[in-house]
Amino acid sequence: QVQLVESGGGVVQPGRSLRLSCAASGFTFSSYAMYWVRQAPGKGLDCVAIISNDGSNNYYADSVKGRFTISRDNTNNTLSLQMSSLRAEDTAIYYCARDWAIAVAGNWQGTLDSWGQGTLVTVSS
Amino acid sequence: DIQMTQSPSSLSASVGDRVTITCQASQDIRKYLNWYQQKPGKAPKLLIYDASYLETGVSARFRGSGSGTDYSFTITSLQPEDFATYYCQQYDNLPYTFGQGTKLEIK
Numbered sequence: 001q002v003q004l005v006e007s008g009g010g011v012v013q014p015g016r017s018l019r020l021s022c023a024a025s026g027f028t029f030s031s032y033a034m035y036w037v038r039q040a041p042g043k044g045l046d047c048v049a050i051i052s053n054d055g056s057n058n059y060y061a062d063s064v065k066g067r068f069t070i071s072r073d074n075t076n077n078t079l080s081l082q083m084s085s086l087r088a089e090d091t092a093i094y095y096c097a098r099d100w101a102i103a104v105a106g107n108w109q110g111t112l113d114s115w116g117q118g119t120l121v122t123v124s125s
Numbered sequence: 126d127i128q129m130t131q132s133p134s135s136l137s138a139s140v141g142d143r144v145t146i147t148c149q150a151s152q153d154i155r156k157y158l159n160w161y162q163q164k165p166g167k168a169p170k171l172l173i174y175d176a177s178y179l180e181t182g183v184s185a186r187f188r189g190s191g192s193g194t195d196y197s198f199t200i201t202s203l204q205p206e207d208f209a210t211y212y213c214q215q216y217d218n219l220p221y222t223f224g225q226g227t228k229l230e231i232k
Contacts, residue, residue, distance in 0.1 A: 045223040110216025111159050115168035
């Protein structure tokens with residue numbers, strides 16, 4: 001079955017960097033677009049980055065544009081999120097998630113059908 | 126950005142009750158609307174996609190409907206495992222946006 005396992009979270013000081021990873025298994029990783037979605041403590045869900053199945057197309061929320069970079073390694077079935085210039089407001093659980101549809105022409109459908117368990121990032125001095 | 130206004134923000138109900146949550150978009154989202162369930166400490170789970178289609182393996186007591194800007198999600202007979210937080214999400218336009226959530230609690 002589909003399995004997504006995030007890692008790399010922790011406590012980091014404002015202004016520093018952190019790299020999250022998501023190990024995928026149980027499906028053909030290279031056929032699906034992938035997402036990073038975050039949830040601040042006690043708050044709702046916020047889609048921060050999307051990457052197409054082949055890595056040719058991506059999207060960033062305005063709140064992270066220029067600071068976060070989404071990438072993927074289709075050989076090793078891994079999704080990553082490089083986060084730099086971290087701010088207190090980036091504190092959240094970060095989930096990786098899979099797009100519902102097998103990708104067509106480097107796009108994505110917009111439904112998130114499988115999610116990892118999340119990894120907590122705390123930005124604090 | 127498309128704003129998703131979900132109501133109520135919290136709801137108390139009893140096992141066996143029928144409950145309905147609504148989600149209003151700030152513009153027509155052409156039924157590009159999903160519903161997710163999230164239990165404490167867990168990841169969200171997809172329940173309904175394209176406004177009214179039940180995800181594989183999800184109980185038929187969950188139902189979705191709506192069009193244009195107005196959508197609803199109904200649980201026809203609440204079970205103990207249904208007490209959770211529910212979110213709507215639009216994917217008509219980037220950024221894909223979620224409602225603020227409805228916390229369903231036991232009365």
